[in-house]
Amino acid sequence: MAFASLLEHVGGMGRFQVVSVLLLSLPVLMMASHNLLQNFTAATSDHRCRLRPEANASGLDPEALLRVWVPRGERCRRFVTPQWWLLEANGSAPNGSRLETEPCGDGWTYDRSVFTSTIITEMAAMGTCSSFAPTFTVYCLFRFLTGMAFSGIVLNSVSLSLEWMPTHMRALVGTFMGYCYTAGQFLLAGVAFAIPDWRQLQLAVSLPFFGFFLYSWWLTESARWLVMVGRSHQALRELQKVARINGKKEEGDKLDIETLRSHMEKEMTSSGTRHTVVDLVRTPVVRRISFCLCFVWFSTSFAYYGLAMDLQNFEFNIYVIQLIFGAVDIPAKLVSILTITYVGRRFTQAAALILAGLAILANVLVPRDLQTLRTALAVFGKGCLAASFNCVFLYTGELYPTVIRQTGMGLANTMSRLGSIIAPLVKMVGEVFPALPFIIYGAAPVVSGLVAVFLPETRNLALPETVEEVERRTQPQKDEAQHLQVLLQPTQSSNSTGPH
Template sequence: MAQSLYMVGVLVGSAVFGILTDRFGRKALLIWCYLQMAVMGTCAAFSPNFTTYCIFRFLTGLAISGISLNSATLCTEWIPTNVRAWAPSGYSYTTGQFILAGVAYAIPDWRWLQLTVSLPFFVFFLYSWLFVESARWMAVSGKPEQAVKGLRKVARINGKMEEGAKLSTEDLKSNMQKELSSAKSSHTIMDLVRTPVMCRISYGVSFIWFSTSFAYYGLAMDLQNFNVNIYLTQLIFGAVDFPAKFISFLTITFIGRRFSQAFSLILAGLCILANIFVLPELQILRMIFAVIGKGSLAASFNCTYIFTGELFPTVIRQTGMGLGGTMARAGSILAPLVQLTGEFSPSLPLIIYGVTPIISSTITCLLPETRNMPLLETIDEMER
């Protein structure tokens, strides 16, 4: 129950923070989410009863959505397209899995464990004030002066003070005249489906996020039948991310986003389906297929954040990311319910878990390739 409510919080957070961030900025919401994560996580550790614990876990889920989506968008809007896939965020997730397994083994008491993983977010909250707001967002939101100020700060950090000093509001407006003239003062979630191209992208992205999360938690459901030590499983599942994400980075950078997304999804689906034909006694072989499937889904998630951020224009990018995050949570909530179909046939859950990402891989092929393409700023640009 607590885990389900946490997932509901992540779902609601994806929708709410996605819309709010496009209106109020990436940095402000990210700072708030770090603080909320720290406070709610700490409060959960001191919960006097189960109901209170569930409430704090729900609010923690809200915060983690804001952190993951805002971090991805801020990276997308600051990092050049040719090196965007090499941003270290993917390996940070994997490193976190390793640390969590060790910390959980060392601290068996859940209250102390909850407190240990929550307190660092107070540190993250403090240093997040040093982040630089997205210059793209500020420019298309009618704040060119602040955009130039942010660009100068980044130029100074990069040792380009002379180039930064030459930047001016007039230069920015001149270079972005077309984007600024077509940018609306505000956007709503309905803009995601208002035009034909936006509609196609929104539906495609939604299915990718849904199927990746749905298959991931379906794989987790199947792991319960493996009778493997939980700490060892955490380490193995964390270890496979390193080679999987490295291969993903190579294909994303040198082949393309669309290929990487489609290939990782179809490989994950095939690995899940393969376990239908493996006898329960062959635990090692079943674990191998599960590990490869998990690595493929980790690569899919890694590509999804980059691909989604590049597909949506700046004025509604975070809302689009929020849509994807919401669909991912819908997948994670529905995944356990598929286990009920096992009453009709023991293989039916794995068939559903495996077929869904394979269908999604074909839908991915209908989306445009974004490798080495400049980020678009407005919906009009996207339509053109």
Template sequence: MAFADLLEQVGATGRFQVVHTTLLCIPVLMMASHNLLQNFAAAVPPHFCSAHANLSASAQLSAADALRITVPLDAKGAPEKCRRYEAPQWHLLAGNGSAGPGDWEDADGAALQEQAALQDCHDGWTYEERERTSSIISEWSLVCNLRSLKPMGQTVYMGGVLVGAGIFGGLADRFGRRLLLIMANLLMAVAGTCAAFSTSFSLFCLFRFMCGMALSGIVLNTFSLIVEWIPTRVRTVVGTGTGYCYTMGQLILALLAYFIRDWRWLTLAVSLPFYVSFLYSWWFLESSRWLALNKKPEEAVRNLKAVARYNGRKAEGEKIDVERLQVSMKKEMSGCKSSYTTLDLFRTPTMRRMTLCLSAVWFSTSFAYYGLSMDLQKFGVDIYLIQVIFGTVDIPAKVVITITMSYCGRRLSQCGGLILAGVTIMSNLLVPYDKQVVRTCLAVLGKGCLAASFNCCYLYSGELFPTVLRQSGLGWVSMLARLGAMTAPMVLLLGEYVTWLPGFIYGLVPVLSGVAAFFLPETLNIPLPDTIEDVEER
């Protein structure tokens, strides 16, 4: 397109692009921390019913004895999590006052235990904080009858990401990328800080919802500002580099969570960096491509000249004026309406097919990705270790997807990543549950494929949607992705009734969307489209 020539004139891969892209990518490092924060902030510690209130008068009882006469055993010989005896079973101490929980399995004790009446945990729960000093689970007792509130907390957060995608996506196409990015950084910093000091679960969910909204604004506007200031030939490499920032963020989260065991301080630690990004985001230049197409040619020229000066091409930049910009982009500017809405994504045949296929791709990728990533405790491995493994696998996965995108094209890479991820996840259903290492390896492989798919769909979608609708398009598909992420934790609840059903659903959905991706056009080495007409002609 004509803008590409102007960009080459002022320096398409100069110092400005390097500094600009680097600063935009820094907040991406902390995005994974917010997306996956629940793995640590909502870690479920071992717990059982607290002793009866009137038992505190018996100060001579050890903790083991108090547990023995208060809580029955489950089928696995461990203390029940959600029930206790209606009254203390003093006879269980007869003849062995020093007995501990591991000595409960004699025949008489088991018989007496079956006869005793049970009740809910009327005096609360006792938590064994082994890995974390505190979590939202222990702070607000989100266990037993309230255990469904744990996935609800993540669903509320993803609901914020969904709403934010709709709001920030549409507003950015109308008011610009830079302003919305500044606002999103401030919202993330403030909402994250408030979440860290929440006094109730309801307030925590409210502020996490706002964090989700802010995350959408940061992601969408960061990506658009990057791709609209770089040339076609480096889009794949830069897009992959941005994806690696998210990968590094997963490792940073594991490191922070290892040293910061309190959920409040951890939430604060992953939110404070956004104050810094808010301060320096005022330096960013608005996209001249967007300014030109929104009837602001003077500002577009001023920004192009600023880029030229920063890249050491001041003389070349001075040759650009409003008249030359209008002549160069005459076709694109004449084809633009005064405003666009999300409905324009569906008005024409090619845009409609493309939007529907991308919607399926984003929904399924996010659905399966968060289905695997948001319940690390189920793997029976140290959550810090599994977080590192899940983050590390993204590195080779994104190397592979970068190579395939560069040589095989975006469409084949997108299809292959999704189908392979789905097949891998469903293969886990055939592995016996006691083969924990094999199951974990397959899950890690599937997660790597989904991470590669995410890396591809961000770049692919940015290349498919035209400039006049790029933010609206990315906002729409991001909304579908967050709908998938909201649905994923709820599907896990189906495992309480049919153990294999969540894994089957997590695997089937990516396979189906991988087929849908075959109907997308290829964009390898093709310039960015600026108008809907460019998309239809392509």
């Protein structure tokens, strides 16, 4: 509670907090455009084999050419020789003839009514990625580096927001940032519809980050963390800056190192201790937290991207389904903020994951011709996973102490990225057994939802500063039981030695 009182002294939830959260939320808003960009830049348009060069010399109209050169319904093969008999109303193959086919030796022809250009059409036809990435390998490298950068952006945005938030505002701020990601999904659908060329689309969603970079230098470092690493004088300057922006300049000027030391004596004492990734598993409670959060983060991301990156498998307009998948986040996150605030983080996390898994598993039992029901279940499951994400970002920041919070968030985000990497690989299994991806996508959240039950509750608790503080939070019940036992011992002793 020491830093919480300092935070109230310099303005609590003031102008600084509002501006800071807005600035940190803008990159999160645009992050959805990159995370889900492949739905549009890598969309597979309807296509067929490009005809042999000599085919155009026949003088036939395009429909007749396709009939004699490309087997009906075939995308990746063409006839070796033209099958002229197919032009006759009741024609049949000549006796002894073989309908021999071959791969698309001259490339493919794509339907450009939805997407004028995607990485699929560009790379199959010309082997080029973009004016900035001359090969597919270079394109993949750039996307890999982008993913690494976004991991750091989201971690720092969430952590820095929580560090400067009063306890009672953390859930609300976390949900607001979650809604920014939801708004980003709507934005992506609109921008992708307006810019069907994938190179221009990629550029449009990337340019804003230069602006984010420029104003990032104004953002204020966490005073908690500065104290923990022994930079108390800088922490004092940051607190005075916050006080000034919040209209509490006089209160900020009264702060000095002695005041800071008296409020955060315990934290300053531990500032000389070096903390590493080993601290995530060194003590029993933090080890349990790390183990459970690895399950939760992996499964949430695994199932989320398994659904969100598979829009083309739904028999709807891809832009409309993107809007629907974004819109479901609005009620889902609203429900999650209510349960987070009034019921608790642990219940919200477990319930969201279990409901998501059950919805995905239910799709295994629904016939494929009931496409509307299948889509509705997938949308419900995606909404539950969005609620899980909304909760876990806040929950993780509250579970880990300041000294290893960023390290813990890094571990959690690594597990999340691992889940998103594996998700499309599992989808490939569907080519052999169509129901298996849904079984795997559904089972993972159910299991992790049960694992989440073992996490400590953090509702209405101040952010922990040290590992020892986290360990002590599980001790009150044990201490109370031991105290009660001590109080009862004299009575038990007198009863055993007294007259009967």
